Amino acid sequence: MLESGELDSICAGWPGVSSALKWEVDLVYSVAGKMFAVYCTLGLERGRVSFKVDADRFLELTEQPGFMPAPYQGHAFWVTLTGPERLAPGDLEAFLRRSYELVVEKLPPKARRELGEAS
Known part of the structure; x- marks a missing residue:
């Protein structure tokens, strides 16, 4: 099972990243106040992580085992990783980094500019 510490070690050092517990169960990673990853800390979905993906990858990913459209965010090209053990080493970091980049681009x-100065 994916642990929140793994996400901290991946995301915490990127410019402008903050994290906070929201909705009582989700650890939300944001850049400049905009979410780019959500980790469920409790319940049946504990250990699942959701993140934004490129629009042209959304259908491809959600058709693969271990992925599904993210609840409440699927319309915005977010996916939930239900089977992190299916990923090759480094893939989770690449997905999270791309999600971060997609949010920064908007x-x-x-x-x-402020993020660029912080790096």
């Missing part, structure tokens, strides 16, 4: 220019 930030206002000033916020993007």
Whole structure:
């Protein structure tokens, strides 16, 4: 099972990243106040992580075992990783980094410049 510490070790050092517990059960990773990853900490879905993907990869990924459209966010090209053990080493980091990049790309220019200065 994926542990939240794994996500911390991957995401915490990226410019502008913060994390907070939201909705009582989800550890949310954000950049400039915008979510890019959500980790479920309790219940039946504990250990699942959701993240944004490129629109052209959404259908491809959600048709693979271990992925599904993210509840409440599937319309925004978010997927939930239900089987992290199916990923090759480094794949989770690549997915999370791309999610971070997709969110950063949509930030206002000033916020993007500030992130560049923070790195």
